[in-house]
Structure formats: structure tokens, C-alpha cells
Amino acid sequence: MIRFVYLGKLADAAGKSESQIASSSGDLDWPDILALLDDHVREGLADAVRDKRVKVALNGEVLADREGIVARHGDEVAFLPPVSGG
Amino acid sequence: MIRFVYLGKLADAAGKSESQIASSSGDLDWPDILALLDDHVREGLADAVRDKRVKVALNGEVLADREGIVARHGDEVAFLPPVSGG
Amino acid sequence: MRDIRLLTEMFIPGTLIGPFTQANPGLGGVCTFVGEVRYDEGVEALELSHYEPLTLPGMHALADRAFERFTLMGLLMVHRVGVLRPGEPIVCVSAAALHRRDAIDAVDFCMDHLKSAAWFWKRQLRAGEWHWIEPRDDDHRDLARWQS
Amino acid sequence: MRDIRLLTEMFIPGTLIGPFTQANPGLGGVCTFVGEVRYDEGVEALELSHYEPLTLPGMHALADRAFERFTLMGLLMVHRVGVLRPGEPIVCVSAAALHRRDAIDAVDFCMDHLKSAAWFWKRQLRAGEWHWIEPRDDDHRDLARWQS
Numbered sequence: 001m002i003r004f005v006y007l008g009k010l011a012d013a014a015g016k017s018e019s020q021i022a023s024s025s026g027d028l029d030w031p032d033i034l035a036l037l038d039d040h041v042r043e044g045l046a047d048a049v050r051d052k053r054v055k056v057a058l059n060g061e062v063l064a065d066r067e068g069i070v071a072r073h074g075d076e077v078a079f080l081p082p083v084s085g086g
Numbered sequence: 087m088i089r090f091v092y093l094g095k096l097a098d099a100a101g102k103s104e105s106q107i108a109s110s111s112g113d114l115d116w117p118d119i120l121a122l123l124d125d126h127v128r129e130g131l132a133d134a135v136r137d138k139r140v141k142v143a144l145n146g147e148v149l150a151d152r153e154g155i156v157a158r159h160g161d162e163v164a165f166l167p168p169v170s171g172g
Numbered sequence: 173m174r175d176i177r178l179l180t181e182m183f184i185p186g187t188l189i190g191p192f193t194q195a196n197p198g199l200g201g202v203c204t205f206v207g208e209v210r211y212d213e214g215v216e217a218l219e220l221s222h223y224e225p226l227t228l229p230g231m232h233a234l235a236d237r238a239f240e241r242f243t244l245m246g247l248l249m250v251h252r253v254g255v256l257r258p259g260e261p262i263v264c265v266s267a268a269a270l271h272r273r274d275a276i277d278a279v280d281f282c283m284d285h286l287k288s289a290a291w292f293w294k295r296q297l298r299a300g301e302w303h304w305i306e307p308r309d310d311d312h313r314d315l316a317r318w319q320s
Numbered sequence: 321m322r323d324i325r326l327l328t329e330m331f332i333p334g335t336l337i338g339p340f341t342q343a344n345p346g347l348g349g350v351c352t353f354v355g356e357v358r359y360d361e362g363v364e365a366l367e368l369s370h371y372e373p374l375t376l377p378g379m380h381a382l383a384d385r386a387f388e389r390f391t392l393m394g395l396l397m398v399h400r401v402g403v404l405r406p407g408e409p410i411v412c413v414s415a416a417a418l419h420r421r422d423a424i425d426a427v428d429f430c431m432d433h434l435k436s437a438a439w440f441w442k443r444q445l446r447a448g449e450w451h452w453i454e455p456r457d458d459d460h461r462d463l464a465r466w467q468s
Contacts, residue, residue, distance in 0.1 A: 007223050008293030009304040060225030078223055084294035084305040093371050094441030095452040146373030164371055170442035170453035186334050193354070197407070201355045203427070206341070207420060210348045240438050260346070272355060272431055273462070279351070302386075314421070 002028060002071050004041070006082050013048040027072040055080045063078040088114060088157050090127070091164040092120045099134040100127050114157040173246035173268070174239075175212040178222070180254045185264045186249060196246040196268035202277040204266040205283055211258040217297040220253045226291040227253075231239070234285050238267070241281065249282060251292070257318050284314040321394035321416070322387075324379050326370070328402045333412045336396060342412040344394040351423040351436035353431055365445040366377040368401045369409070374439040377403075382433050389429065390415070397430060399440070424447040432462040 006014040019041050023026075028036070028048045034046040048054070056066035063069055066075040071077050087109045092100040098119035106129050107114075114122070120132040134140070143164040149155055158165050173195040175188075185206045193202050208219050235247050248267040255260055255268035263286060294305040321343040323336075333354045341350050357366050383395050394416040404410055411434060415426035442453040 005223065007221065007291075009295075009301065011221075012304075057223070059224060060229070062226065076225075078224075078225070080291065081293070082307045083290065083292055084307060091371065093369065093439075095443075097369075098452075129398075143374060145378070145433070148374070164373075166371065166374075166439065167441070168455045169438065169440055170455060185406075186338055190334055200358045201353060201411045204352045204354075205349060205420060205424060206352075208347060211346045211420065270358065271380045272353060276353060276424070276427060276428050276431070281338075282421055283424070 003075065003076045004033075004037075005076060008081040008084070009056070010048060010079050010081050013045050016041075027067050028069075030067045033069065033071065033077065034061060049079050051081070053082045058063075088126060088129070088159065089162045090119075093164060094167040094170070095136060096131075096140070096165050096167050099131050102127075112116065114155075116153045116155050118148045119163065135165050137160065137167070173248075173252070174235060175246075175248045175250070176228070176235055177250045178228055178231070179252050181251060182256075182260055183250065183252070183264070185261050185270065186262060189266050192246060192248045192266050193268065198270075199245050199268040200270040201272040201275045202238075202266060203272070203279045204264065205279050206261050207263040207283075209256045209258045209260050209262055212296075214298045215258060215296045217255050218262070219255045219295050219297070220251075220293075221293045222253050223291050225292045230291050231286075234282060237285075238278045238282055240246055242267070242269065242273060242278040243271070244269050244278055247278065249286070251286065251290075253292070256300070273317060281318055286320065287314070323394075323396045323398070324348045324376070324383055325398045326376055326379070327400050329445060330404075330408055331398065331400070331412070333409055336398060336412060337414055340394060340403050340414050341416065347379075347416040348418040349420040349423045349428045350414060351420070352417045352428050354409050355411040355431075357404045357406045357408050357410055360444075361422045362446045363406060365403050365405055366410070367400075367403045367445070367450065368399075369441045369443075370401050370440050375434075375455070378439050379434075382430060382438070384428045386430055390417065390426040391419070392417050392422060392426055395426065395430070397434070397435065399438075401440070408453075411422050421460060424466065429466055432466065435462070 004019045006017055011017045021036055037049055038046040056063050058069055059076055090105045097104055098105045107122055123135055124132040142149050144155060145162055189204055201213055229297055235249055238247055248266040250264045252262045265279050265282045267275045269275040295302045337352055379397055384398055386395055392415055396414040398412045400410045413427050413430045415423045417423040444451045
């Protein structure tokens with residue numbers, strides 16, 4: 001299993017705050033993840049995540065290059081939109 | 087009477103925190119005041135007050151031009167050395 | 173003395189600041205900022221969500237940077253999460269130092285970074301509906317002040 | 321809400337800040353600075369003298385400038401005079417505003433001016449003798465920050 005976590009307004013776009021994704025198909029790269037978001041979570045979610053301002057954390061570490069992600073069984077991937085102003 | 091008030095270290099130079107000066111001789115200008123400080127209060131006090139950083143207040147108003155002062159009967163003249171740092 | 177916390181319940185800043193000040197004997201000054209949820213027209217509540225694996229470590233990393241950048245004796249940084257009502261305190265940052273400049277600047281630095289670089293997402297309840305709050309340009313300007 | 325005072329007796333900042341915060345409902349943030357007499361090596365006491373006809377009006381004039389320069393809801397400015405022991409609070413400035421930048425900057429502004437432009441003369445008691453404290457260059461630098 002791989003866990004996806006949606007923060008802030010991405011939780012609205014996903015319709016939930018997290019999903020469990022079966023990782024039977026092996027490791028997931030950035031295109032795999034975008035495809036899964038649209039196909040298995042909610043249509044349009046991939047576009048919301050493609051927004052350059054959305055950061056991605058793998059197991060609690062924010063990735064400098066989100067497109068270089070490789071998510072494996074047991075990993076947690078969090079999608080972090082820009083934080084709110086004051 | 088004219089009242090002189092010595093603040094901060096000028097109180098040390100004067101040996102007291104204030105003096106009453108008889109104004110029988112009429113109004114006092116800046117040279118009169120300096121002479122009185124040395125002659126009637128303490129030798130050397132006029133020099134301490136001549137320090138450019140010393141400001142003079144007449145009845146609670148700091149004078150922009152201390153040398154233009156005219157002190158009359160009933161006035162209070164305060165000698166204010168630079169205030170202390172933190 | 174370093175005290176970094178995320179709180180899920182209402183807190184009273186005075187109950188934190190008194191003990192914090194006592195815990196830093198010999199200080200020259202303490203600067204404290206308390207932010208409260210404003211009574212903005214029509215806002216019934218504010219919800220702060222966060223991402224546990226990032227938020228608290230992020231606050232600790234910010235405290236590390238404040239200790240590196242300023243000469244501090246102590247730093248208190250407390251942030252609420254969850255649902256807050258107008259008037260409730262949302263953040264309290266207090267810095268104790270020998271000199272006032274370090275104390276004031278450390279609070280200013282932590283607040284600027286907490287507001288725009290920390291992992292909080294906020295939404296407001298207005299007329300029974302939740303609305304997300306977007307990032308503000310002001311906050312980016314505030315942050316840019318420290319990039320030297 | 322404006323509260324400007326010279327105090328001749330020891331005070332506890334928390335007892336001022338709580339009511340001050342309560343007196344400004346709807347605020348977004350409160351920034352507070354409390355300065356205490358430091359435990360400097362060998363210093364037994366600090367005496368602040370002032371010139372009554374200038375000191376309090378000077379603090380009010382400073383408050384006026386702070387209200388002109390920043391968007392404030394309230395300002396508390398309390399300063400001790402007389403003989404203080406190390407550890408005692410000497411000054412407390414608190415500003416309440418809708419936005420944090422106004423609150424923090426107003427406190428910073430008032431402290432810089434209180435320290436070097438207000439009519440206080442200080443001397444320290446060391447080994448039984450009083451020594452006057454001279455003006456510091458730092459304070460002039462701090463003040464220069466606001467001359468724009």
C-alpha cells in the first residue's frame with residue numbers, strides 16, 4: 001500500500017483527506033502518481049496537483065524535485081498546496 | 087526667585103539637584119546664568135553646562151537655542167545632560 | 173529555554189509567558205507577540221489544518237534558525253490547530269534575550285516565517301460554508317526582509 | 321485604548337497586559353516588550369531619575385507619533401523611575417493592532433525612542449558607589465532606522 005495525503009484545498013479537490021493505493025503494480029513515479037490521482041481518486045485532481053506551487057512530501061520530507069519521486073510500498077506521499085496567509 | 091534644576095550627572099557637578107537664585111538683578115540671559123552657576127552654585131559648573139550636548143529647558147520647554155534664553159522671576163530653568171543609553 | 177508546541181485546545185497566553193519569563197533569569201528583555209482570530213465581518217470560525225510530519229519539525233527548524241541568527245536566552249513558540257472562534261489566540265511567540273534588539277527581531281522573524289513558510293492551511297466558516305484562505309503577497313514581502 | 325504611565329513602584333507586567341488586551345476587543349495581534357534590569361556583574365541597583373515637566377509629556381508625544389505612524393488600536397507604555405534592583409521590570413510597551421506588522425513595529429519604534437530620546441538619566445550602584453550611564457552609540461543607530 002502507498003498512502004496519499006491531501007492537504008488544504010487539495011482535500012476538497014480529492015473529496016477526501018487521504019487515500020490508500022495498492023502498490024501491486026510496483027514503484028510509482030510522477031506520471032504514475034498523476035494518472036492514479038485522476039483515475040482512482042477523482043477526475044481533475046491531477047491537474048490541481050500539477051500546479052507548480054504544489055509541493056510533494058515523501059515520508060515527511062519535502063522533495064526539491066517532485067518529478068523525480070519514486071514511491072514504494074509503505075510510503076506516504078503528501079500533496080501540499082501553498083500555505084495560507086495571515 | 088528663579089529656580090535652577092540639575093539633572094543626571096549635572097546634579098553631581100552642582101553638588102545638589104536644584105538651587106533658588108534671587109532675581110533681584112532682573113532678567114537673566116545666558117552669560118548671566120553661566121556666571122551665576124560658577125559664582126553662586128559651584129566653581130566649574132558653568133563649564134559642565136557649556137558642553138554642547140547639554141540642553142536647557144525653560145518652564146518645561148526645551149529651548150532650540152539655549153543661548154537665547156531670558157529667565158525671569160518665577161521661571162524654572164533645567165539643565166539636561168544627554169540621556170543614558172540602555 | 174525552548175518551548176515549541178502545537179495545541180489543539182484554547183490557551184491563555186499569560187499562563188505561558190509568565191513561566192517562560194521566570195525560566196530565563198538574567199534576561200534583559202522579553203518580546204512577545206500574540207495573534208488572535210480577528211472578528212472579520214461574517215466569519216464564524218477559522219480552521220487550521222496541518223500535516224503532522226512537517227508542522228512540528230518545521231517549527232523546531234524555525235526555532236533553530238532563530239537561535240542561530242539572534243542571541244537568545246529562550247524562545248517560546250506555540251501555535252493552535254483545529255477550529256478556533258474569533259477572539260481566540262492562534263499563535264504566541266516570545267523571545268528572551270540580554271538585549272532588546274535580539275528579542276524583538278527574533279519574534280518578528282519567527283512570526284514572518286510562521287505565517288507564510290510554516291505548514292498550516294486555513295479556512296474560514298462564513299454563512300455556514302468553509303472557504304480556504306489563499307497566500308497573501310504581504311507575507312512574501314515580509315519574508316523577503318530576512319533574505320540577507 | 322491608550323495607557324501611559326510613570327511608576328515609582330515595582331510592577332508585574334502580566335497584570336497590565338491582560339487588562340490591556342481585554343480593553344482592545346477585535347484586535348488581530350498584540351506585541352509586548354518588557355525590559356528588566358539585567359544582573360550585570362557587580363551592579364547592585366539602578367536608579368532612574370527624570371524631569372517631571374518633560375518626561376511624561378515626552379512619553380505622550382511619543383505615543384502620539386506612534387499612533388500617527390502605525391495603525392494601532394491601543395498602546396500601553398509604562399516606565400519605572402526611582403531605584404530598581406536587578407530582575408525588576410523597568411519598561412513595558414504593548415501595542416494592539418489589526419495587523420501584526422503595526423503591532424511589532426510600534427513596539428520597536430517606542431522602545432528605540434524611549435531608550436535614547438526620552439528624559440531618563442540612569443546610574444548604577446556598584447561596590448557602594450553610584451556611576452552615571454553614558455549614552456550609547458547603538459541607541460543612536462537604532463533611532464536612525466526611523467528617520468525616513
